[in-house]
Amino acid sequence: MLASHEFGQLFLAVRATTGETQQQLGIRCGLSAGRVSDVERGQHHLRFGEVIARVAAGLDVPPGLISLGRSQPSSESASVDSDEDWAERSDYIAIVTAAATGSRLYPELERLDAMLPVRAEPVRRLHIGNADVAAIEAITDGFRRSDFASGGGVCRAAAIAQLHQVRQLEKARCADPVRTRLLMATADLAMMVGWMSYDVDEHAAARRAWAFALKTAWQARSHERSTDLAVDVLLDAAHQALHRQRPKEALRLVQLAENTAADREQPISAITRSYILVSLGWCRAALGQAQPCRRAMGEALDALAAADPATTPSWAWHVNDAEIAAQQGHALFLLAQIHPRFAAGAVDQLHHAVNGYGEPFARSRAVNQASLAAAHFYAGDIDAAVATGEAAVSAISRLNSPRAFARLQPIADAAGPFLRRSEVAGLCESIRAARSGAAS
Incomplete structure (x- = not known):
């Protein structure tokens, strides 16, 4: 200490x-x-x-x-455990570094379970087996599917309660392989709680859940997918930092993910490697660094091409052609906000993504519709921007995802130069009303 x-x-x-x-x-x-x-x-x-x-x-x-x-x-x-501290504290990267490496330098890491919201009644189980852990994994998968379809607000409370229930099983007797699998299932569930908390703007709760997930994944470090999970947690935290307009913090988290992948005994999958590179590309784009962004995204595509479904982590089942196009399109969209010449490329990729997402990915489709509408404005296609923007407002209004509602603001920002057109002004009013309704 x-x-x-x-x-x-x-x-x-x-x-x-x-x-x-x-x-x-x-x-x-x-x-x-x-x-x-x-x-x-x-x-x-x-x-x-x-x-x-x-x-x-x-x-x-x-x-x-x-x-x-x-x-x-x-x-x-x-006061270090307060919500505000966890959302804003400047040493958060040092904390997650400690969690990812099993360090005991931060005493609050030992108290994370008590800091998670909602307490659970004790679960009295003397012995657990693989079937019990498989049930936990299936429930987490259900939460993940609900999040993709409807947003994190629908099942977040249930996921938090489930996390507390699962933690009650830590003292149950089981074989060592079952114990390791239980730790991985717990870390995956905590990662999901963190993501859903982020999706509903509970940023401090998200950070605590992710730190807990990293700590638990370290305890399961002998598991073949433990490094993948730790890296994905760090990339989720980087995603949050980008959403909160903190690209330098996001870049440091991505670099920590790279170091974690390099230092752990268990290798990462090609899918996880591609996510590191995609996240690196997003950070470079947010910083206005076009060439490093495009280089990282190109390397990400190479990693995806080499991906073996047999080694893909269970939580990455959603990666398909639409998701890959969305990753490319989002990077180009971030660049287009600074350099409009990238808008046409963003439109092409985001259009492919929006058309490729089915109903199980309603939130993914909606947030990419919002980016597509803004990209149309940057590309000068006002009619397409208005039509796509209205569709995005309608789709996002059906979600329980404050993060998705926040993605409407870039449309209004991009629409600024065209407000004299009545249809553009009408779109901006729709955005204002939707965001106001979500906040009330």
Whole structure:
């Protein structure tokens, strides 16, 4: 723990996240590269208060996690579990790094189960087997299908309650392979709770659930799909950061996902590799970096072409031609917001995606309709933009997904130069009314 000034694991985790050398980290913390190496290998411990404070400041470690004496916990550490802190805290990437690597540097990781919303009545099971875990996996799959079709708000409360119920099984007797499978099923369910929470704008709850999922996936790290799951959790968190207009934070999370994939014993699937590259492309697009974006998306297509269905994680069953087109189209749409010359390509890909999604993917189709409408505006096709925009408003209004409603705003932004046209003004009024109704 940092209270005993053991910084070795933290140095390793930070360098895994940032890609820094020991010398670069030492410059940040006011230490030599040799001293950083000694600390990482446990051959030297930081003891002097001034040095510890300087290192903590260099690493952005919250003061509440550092004990330089016998003082009581600060008010900052006492309030660290609040929703606002989890939504906004600047050290979230360090927290998920600790969760993904099994570090005990952050005490709140040990209390995540108590911080999840809704408590459950105890489930008294003395013994569980593969059939019990299979039932949990099937229920999580049902939540995932509901989320794709209708949005996270429909089943989120049920998923949270299910997560608490599943956690009650931790003390039941079972064979070691069943225990590992149970941990993976629990982590997958927590990942789903995080995504559904994000979909309904419960951002702090999403972050806590994802940190819990990472911690649990680490406990199941011998499972052949554990690295895939940990990486997907980090990419979900990156998706949230992009949605909240935080592309630099999203990029750091994607880089952490890359490092996690490289450092774990279990290899990732080609599908997961493609998601890393897609997410990297989205980050580069949001930062206006066209060439790195297109390079990442091209590599993502190569990874998808090499994907073997036999190694595809169970939670990636939704990846099809429409989803691949949507991934490409979204990257081009992000670029089109900065460089309109990419609008035509975005229209082509998003049109293919919208036409390819069936009813089981109603939310995916609706949010891509919204992006398609905005892309039409950027491409100068006003009639198509209005028609597609009205269809997007209608489709999104049937969902229980505040995140989807937020995707209507880019249409209004793109429509700005054309507001003198009555049909464009009417579309913007439809968007305003839909978002106002969703918020009430």
